[in-house]
Amino acid sequence: MALSNNSPADLSQLINLFDFEQMAATKMTRMAYEYVASGAADEVTLRWNREAFDHIKLNTTVLNNLNYPDTKLSLFGQELEHPILIAPTAFHKIMHPDAEIATAKGAGAASTVYVVSSFTTTPLEEIVKVATQPLWFQLYVRDDRIYTKDLIQKAESLGYQALCVTVDTPTPGIRDRQAKVGFALPDDVIAHYSLGEIGAPKNPITWKDIEWLQSFTKIPVLLKGILNPEDAIKAVQTGVDGIVVSNHGARNLDTVPSTIEVLPRVAEKIDNKIPILLDGGIRRGTDVIKAIALGAKAVLIGKPICYGLACGGAQGVAKVIQILKDELLLAMILTGRNSLLKIDQSVIWH
Numbered sequence: 044m045a046l047s048n049n050s051p052a053d054l055s056q057l058i059n060l061f062d063f064e065q066m067a068a069t070k071m072t073r074m075a076y077e078y079v080a081s082g083a084a085d086e087v088t089l090r091w092n093r094e095a096f097d098h099i100k101l102n103t104t105v106l107n108n109l110n111y112p113d114t115k116l117s118l119f120g121q122e123l124e125h126p127i128l129i130a131p132t133a134f135h136k137i138m139h140p141d142a143e144i145a146t147a148k149g150a151g152a153a154s155t156v157y158v159v160s161s162f163t164t165t166p167l168e169e170i171v172k173v174a175t176q177p178l179w180f181q182l183y184v185r186d187d188r189i190y191t192k193d194l195i196q197k198a199e200s201l202g203y204q205a206l207c208v209t210v211d212t213p214t215p216g217i218r219d220r221q222a223k224v225g226f227a228l229p230d231d232v233i234a235h236y237s238l239g240e241i242g243a244p245k246n247p248i249t250w251k252d253i254e255w256l257q258s259f260t261k262i263p264v265l266l267k268g269i270l271n272p273e274d275a276i277k278a279v280q281t282g283v284d285g286i287v288v289s290n291h292g293a294r295n296l297d298t299v300p301s302t303i304e305v306l307p308r309v310a311e312k313i314d315n316k317i318p319i320l321l322d323g324g325i326r327r328g329t330d331v332i333k334a335i336a337l338g339a340k341a342v343l344i345g346k347p348i349c350y351g352l353a354c355g356g357a358q359g360v361a362k363v364i365q366i367l368k369d370e371l372l373l374a375m376i377l378t379g380r381n382s383l384l385k386i387d388q389s390v391i392w393h
């Protein structure tokens with residue numbers, strides 16, 4: 044694998060999240076960049092994840108005597124400074140030598156939750172040592188349920204504060220761009236907690252497994268990767284604590300809808316019974332406000348964090364979150380909303 048250009052980028056030049064992608068493309072190995080940037084197959088959904096946000100118009104109200112907006116929220120009993128979380132993404136070592144350690148430090152500096160991937164290249168116990176904000180753990184349920192149970196209990200005992208079970212990946216999608224560059228992990232990069240079974244589950248995960256893992260898990264359980272409103276109903280019936288509306292960053296099944304398009308229908312079915320989070324294509328503060336208006340309590344971002352990491356390690360990660368948070372604040376002021384609770388459907392121009 045060709046070496047990446049590890050000299051830190053001049054972060055002051057990076058004004059928005061799209062700038063990070065451009066800069067990251069010059070910092071990462073070609074293989075790593077293609078791994079992060081690519082979507083499934085023809086990348087139709089990848090485009091829709093962005094375009095759908097662009098097509099939603101915002102509505103303003105003026106002369107509201109607004110105080111400075113408050114972005115705080117409470118989620119699963121955790122008090123968060125703002126609603127922008129770090130989505131689980133695999134293999135941070137191919138993006139920056141400090142890998143998940145840098146991501147956790149960046150999350151701390153930007154006061155946000157970091158959802159650590161099952162495919163972390165740093166052991167869970169080492170990430171905990173540097174974290175100053177809540178960590179959550181993203182789980183792929185493995186064929187070996189004893190291993191799966193041990194892993195959940197390990198994450199719990201280390202202090203991970205929620206379990207995000209990814210349910211949309213019984214097999215990875217078609218990733219043409221990765222295939223073209225022959226994506227493979229370098230020999231010195233180890234994906235922890237991955238047993239290499241993905242692609243051919245002998246013991247596929249079902250709703251019964253969700254009941255099973257809830258029977259012993261002491262931290263809140265979220266299902267990540269819900270698109271179908273009927274699945275959202277089942278999620279509530281199964282008693283999970285929350286869901287993430289996600290199409291896996293458009294990396295799994297091409298031509299599924301964008302997440303923001305799906306959100307209102309899922310929200311209608313969930314009917315405020317459990318919190319909904321959303322990820323996929325969030326790049327601007329206006330995207331965050333739209334997601335909240337249409338029913339999300341918080342959002343997660345994936346690719347921009349990988350680019351932030353590649354450009355500037357912990358500082359890059361923190362800056363990505365900070366930019367998005369600042370943009371959200373401005374969007375709140377300009378739409379006349381001084382708290383997240385005031386962001387409702389009336390923020391959308393119908």
Ligand SMILES: Cc1cc2nc3c(=O)[nH]c(=O)nc-3n(C[C@H](O)[C@H](O)[C@H](O)COP(=O)(O)O)c2cc1C
Pocket residue numbers: 078079080092130131132133160161162181209267289290291292293294322323324325343344345346347349
């Ligand atoms: C490089 C990369 C690796 C990912 N790895 C995981 C993973 O290990 N587990 C998981 O649940 N989702 C994974 N995802 C999906 C993200 O958690 C998230 O759903 C998606 O990136 C959000 O869309 P965005 O990248 O447009 O923000 C990954 C996404 C990317 C881009």
